[in-house]
Amino acid sequence: MTTITVTVNGVRYTSEVEPRLLLVHYLREHLNLTGTHIGCDTSQCGACVVHINGVSVKSCTTLAVQCDGAEITTIEGLAHNGQLHPLQEGFWEKHGLQCGFCTPGMIMAAADLLKRNPNPTDEEIRHGLEGNLCRCTGYENIVRAVRYAAEKMAATQAAD
Amino acid sequence: MIPAPFDYYAPTSLAEALTLLQQHGDDAKILAGGHSLLPAMKLRLAAPSVLIDINRVAELRGIKVNGTVEIGAMTTWSAIEHHAALAKACPAMADAVGLIGDIQVRNRGTIGGSLAHADPAADMPAVVLAVDAQIHVEGPNGPRAIAAADFFTDMLSTALEPGEIITAITFTSHGPGEGSAYAKFPHPASRYAIVGAAAYVKMENGQVTACRVAITGAGPKAERQTAVEQALIGTDGSADAVAAAAAHAGEGMEMLGDIHASEEYRRAMCKVYAKRALLKAIERAR
Numbered sequence: 001m002t003t004i005t006v007t008v009n010g011v012r013y014t015s016e017v018e019p020r021l022l023l024v025h026y027l028r029e030h031l032n033l034t035g036t037h038i039g040c041d042t043s044q045c046g047a048c049v050v051h052i053n054g055v056s057v058k059s060c061t062t063l064a065v066q067c068d069g070a071e072i073t074t075i076e077g078l079a080h081n082g083q084l085h086p087l088q089e090g091f092w093e094k095h096g097l098q099c100g101f102c103t104p105g106m107i108m109a110a111a112d113l114l115k116r117n118p119n120p121t122d123e124e125i126r127h128g129l130e131g132n133l134c135r136c137t138g139y140e141n142i143v144r145a146v147r148y149a150a151e152k153m154a155a156t157q158a159a160d
Numbered sequence: 161m162i163p164a165p166f167d168y169y170a171p172t173s174l175a176e177a178l179t180l181l182q183q184h185g186d187d188a189k190i191l192a193g194g195h196s197l198l199p200a201m202k203l204r205l206a207a208p209s210v211l212i213d214i215n216r217v218a219e220l221r222g223i224k225v226n227g228t229v230e231i232g233a234m235t236t237w238s239a240i241e242h243h244a245a246l247a248k249a250c251p252a253m254a255d256a257v258g259l260i261g262d263i264q265v266r267n268r269g270t271i272g273g274s275l276a277h278a279d280p281a282a283d284m285p286a287v288v289l290a291v292d293a294q295i296h297v298e299g300p301n302g303p304r305a306i307a308a309a310d311f312f313t314d315m316l317s318t319a320l321e322p323g324e325i326i327t328a329i330t331f332t333s334h335g336p337g338e339g340s341a342y343a344k345f346p347h348p349a350s351r352y353a354i355v356g357a358a359a360y361v362k363m364e365n366g367q368v369t370a371c372r373v374a375i376t377g378a379g380p381k382a383e384r385q386t387a388v389e390q391a392l393i394g395t396d397g398s399a400d401a402v403a404a405a406a407a408h409a410g411e412g413m414e415m416l417g418d419i420h421a422s423e424e425y426r427r428a429m430c431k432v433y434a435k436r437a438l439l440k441a442i443e444r445a446r
């Protein structure tokens with residue numbers, strides 16, 4: 001067993017883990033943060049995307065021990081003070097999901113995209129979500145949801 | 161899917177990593193970005209009893225571009241993808257890196273890890289062959305450089321000796337009249353190359369004076385296409401000359417066939433993608 005200390009959604013945790021424990025299992029089973037999903041388990045579908053030190057990664061292909069000292073953000077960490085993140089609001093408003101299984105990963109990947117490119121074109125949104133598969137929506141409403149969030153974030157920033 | 165148990169080390173220097181590798185020998189595997197090794201371990205296709213994670217070895221990361229390009233082995237694909245000077249010094253590398261996996265894979269995957277793994281469908285082997293790169297390694301007997309042309313020995317096999325770790329990749333920056341490109345037919349789900357072609361050309365006074373082409377994905381290992389190169393050198397690099405030269409792509413190569421693409425289909429695609437990469441490289445060289 002190895003001792004790791006990680007900060008997840010602003011909360012510090014110290015845990016004893018087996019080196020082989022995958023980050024996604026650590027989040028779901030040790031911290032009970034089940035918003036991060038296991039889809040394909042082969043780093044293709046993107047349902048398990050979280051941010052490690054601000055960078056989006058697939059948590060099914062990362063070991064928990066590799067995250068010792070890291071800051072991790074999961075879907076549970078996006079809303080602030082009961083206020084949905086603009087992306088969460090966008091997926092709600094634009095009906096960016098049907099079954100919702102891919103949604104946490106979609107939103108985490110989209111959040112990374114908007115950080116790097118606050119005003120993406122539809123094509124850039126599609127490329128930015130190339131690592132996330134959705135079997136229900138056909139992606140149209142997902143693109144609309146991300147565009148909604150980008151516009152809302154730009155408007156909020158302008159108002160500040 | 162859960163890997164078999166292993167002991168985990170996270171050295172912070174290359175020297176420490178080499179010592180650990182020496183101590184644990186064949187039981188140990190080096191963990192770079194982990195996007196080939198961890199999936200293999202989850203499927204229990206690999207079950208090393210020791211993992212030496214070199215992600216905390218800062219000296220192995222970084223990109224330097226002047227007359228020579230030097231890329232640290234642990235540099236991630238995203239760092240390479242977003243490096244403007246590197247894209248200018250070697251457009252083929254920028255083309256290829258942008259087509260690897262997806263954004264999250266590129267945030268973790270590293271150039272050194274990919275080359276050491278030598279996946280037959282990886283993109284970078286074709287690029288390092290086309291730019292005639294040197295692969296720098298360090299081991300118990302000190303550092304040495306291996307030419308890309310000598311590096312890939314067979315499917316998933318390289319000229320790395322036990323106990324050696326890749327430290328950096330170097331090659332000459334393109335100058336005036338030089339261009340390169342990478343074109344691939346990706347598998348739609350994994351985005352690995354069903355066939356990928358990298359091309360480098362040098363144009364002087366309207367003539368192709370130097371050319372290197374390499375194909376990946378089609379056979380057990382990435383290979384230079386000397387017949388294509390010979391056929392193109394001395395021509396004016398016109399579309400007809402390129403088509404005639406690219407028709408030699410895949411000659412003498414063993415082809416892989418699987419449910420995604422038959423041997424015949426891969427052989428046909430070698431010609432198509434060699435042509436596309438060459439046309440783009442020539443356009444950039446002019």
